[in-house]
Amino acid sequence: MDKKSPKLRTVHKSPPAYELNKFPKELPFIIGKEIVYLLATKGKANLIGSEWEEIFAKSIGANWKDSSNGLDDVRLGNTAWGAKTVKAKNPSKQKDVRLISGRNSIVYSFGAKIDTTVDPNLPGEQVLSIWNDRVTSIRERFDHLRTIVLIKSNDLSEVVVFEFETIRYDPELFYWEWNKDNNLVGFSKRSKEHMFTWQPHGSQFTILEKVPNNSTVIEIRKPEFLDKEKTLRALGFDKSWITVTTRK
Amino acid sequence: MNMAKSKSPKLRKVKKSSFAFPLNKFPQQFPYELGKELIYLLATRGKPILEGGDWEHIFANCIGAQWKPSNVGLDDVVMGNTAWGAKTVKATNPSSQDKIRLISGRNSPTFSFGKKIDAGAHALAIGNNVLDIYNKRVADAQKKFKNLRTVVLIKSKDLLEVKVFEFKTVNYKKNLFKWAWNKRKNLEGFEKKTGEHRFTWQPHGSQFTIIEDVPPKCLVIKIKKPNTLDKKKALSDLGVDKSWITVIQKNG
Numbered sequence: 001m002d003k004k005s006p007k008l009r010t011v012h013k014s015p016p017a018y019e020l021n022k023f024p025k026e027l028p029f030i031i032g033k034e035i036v037y038l039l040a041t042k043g044k045a046n047l048i049g050s051e052w053e054e055i056f057a058k059s060i061g062a063n064w065k066d067s068s069n070g071l072d073d074v075r076l077g078n079t080a081w082g083a084k085t086v087k088a089k090n091p092s093k094q095k096d097v098r099l100i101s102g103r104n105s106i107v108y109s110f111g112a113k114i115d116t117t118v119d120p121n122l123p124g125e126q127v128l129s130i131w132n133d134r135v136t137s138i139r140e141r142f143d144h145l146r147t148i149v150l151i152k153s154n155d156l157s158e159v160v161v162f163e164f165e166t167i168r169y170d171p172e173l174f175y176w177e178w179n180k181d182n183n184l185v186g187f188s189k190r191s192k193e194h195m196f197t198w199q200p201h202g203s204q205f206t207i208l209e210k211v212p213n214n215s216t217v218i219e220i221r222k223p224e225f226l227d228k229e230k231t232l233r234a235l236g237f238d239k240s241w242i243t244v245t246t247r248k
Numbered sequence: 249m250n251m252a253k254s255k256s257p258k259l260r261k262v263k264k265s266s267f268a269f270p271l272n273k274f275p276q277q278f279p280y281e282l283g284k285e286l287i288y289l290l291a292t293r294g295k296p297i298l299e300g301g302d303w304e305h306i307f308a309n310c311i312g313a314q315w316k317p318s319n320v321g322l323d324d325v326v327m328g329n330t331a332w333g334a335k336t337v338k339a340t341n342p343s344s345q346d347k348i349r350l351i352s353g354r355n356s357p358t359f360s361f362g363k364k365i366d367a368g369a370h371a372l373a374i375g376n377n378v379l380d381i382y383n384k385r386v387a388d389a390q391k392k393f394k395n396l397r398t399v400v401l402i403k404s405k406d407l408l409e410v411k412v413f414e415f416k417t418v419n420y421k422k423n424l425f426k427w428a429w430n431k432r433k434n435l436e437g438f439e440k441k442t443g444e445h446r447f448t449w450q451p452h453g454s455q456f457t458i459i460e461d462v463p464p465k466c467l468v469i470k471i472k473k474p475n476t477l478d479k480k481k482a483l484s485d486l487g488v489d490k491s492w493i494t495v496i497q498k499n500g
Contacts, residue, residue: 029493041293043305105453201354201454202354220493223486226482226486231477242472
């Protein structure tokens with residue numbers, strides 16, 4: 001992509017689970033089916049982060065393990081994924097997404113004070129270095145680390161799936177400013193593009209990511225709701241399954 | 249039946265909104281409805297995961313109220329003049345849990361008052377700011393609803409035992425509490441009268457936690473673990489096949 005980058009001999013000592021964004025053929029159908037099932041059973045179009053982790057893991061035949069840092073919830077051999085969901089009115093037209101990428105608290109990690117009058121590059125660098133340390137700690141264990149994103153419409157009838165390499169960001173390449181809401185905003189020095197946002201209240205760190213052209217769009221037909229009573233009956237349910245007491 | 253009858257003023261030409269039910273006197277069918285919802289959730293998801301949003305939705309269903317997820321989290325479930333915030337808490341043994349910690353929003357003095365956060369700062373001043381933010385949220389919700397409550401679900405890890413109770417969502421008088429930084433640099437609020445620990449606030453993340461006593465008389469529901477629903481069969485019963493899913497590869 002960058003014309004100035006030197007050409008390097010590609011070394012594939014440890015190939016990843018599959019090539020980036022070249023998903024296994026069945027993946028969109030497995031994801032689609034899981035979403036149909038979720039719509040039919042839940043009775044509301046709601047897909048939360050942990051469900052996406054599980055669905056994605058299933059679609060590639062990987063293990064799902066809830067991690068505390070959210071960067072390696074899904075694991076398959078030498079590859080780990082953090083899974084993110086984002087809502088959009090029209091997922092297939094979405095050009096970029098804001099990914100909430102953890103709480104990077106400089107008060108907690110560096111014992112620093114938050115002061116919106118100081119040079120914004122100082123807290124900006126600290127926020128990035130917290131992120132970088134997280135990435136490093138996982139890259140020590142996995143040769144390949146990715147983020148898998150699900151852009152979902154409100155009714156879950158259309159979703160977009162793509163992935164990108166989860167990388168460390170060199171603080172030298174970015175500059176930071178406080179915006180009028182007193183949030184810290186990070187820009188690329190080269191392109192001046194807005195890359196990061198960090199909120200001092202809540203310490204939420206957001207990375208802006210471009211949606212690649214070759215992402216996968218899945219359209220899903222809305223199912224009828226499963227008949228709850230009938231389903232429970234088929235499972236043999238009766239009132240004796242429920243015991244009610246009032247603790248005194 | 250109408251508890252509020254004696255204190256409500258008589259109003260001309262205004263249809264009085266209905267009073268939900270007396271605090272902690274859940275409708276008779278409520279525990280069975282809730283038990284059923286939990287069994288259905290376990291059967292369809294195959295995993296004992298019940299998130300905050302699920303509880304709001306389930307509670308609303310069980311009492312025939314509307315589910316209106318809000319940003320503030322104090323009025324997610326609405327019925328007539330009553331609104332509930334719904335909270336879930338995990339416990340090893342829900343029926344014997346006497347106290348719970350309820351995560352009650354992110355109250356950020358930096359954001360709300362433009363203050364600097366400093367663990368060496370005056371504990372009382374920051375504590376008061378945190379309560380001010382919480383009280384403002386409660387006051388805003390009270391502008392819309394006469395009765396504001398919190399309904400709590402204490403759940404076991406396997407979801408086979410839960411305890412449910414409600415309490416009135418109130419604002420807290422600042423002069424009744426004292427504040428101190430603990431050794432982990434979190435701020436703790438104590439009742440002046442009893443010395444009891446009531447609040448915790450974390451400067452990193454701004455998370456505000458209220459410690460609530462579980463009332464002595466509480467509804468405890470135990471359920472039998474259902475078999476997991478056969479997903480393939482359920483989908484084929486619904487007529488789902490590959491044609492329901494359209495895949496488009498965006499290309500350039």
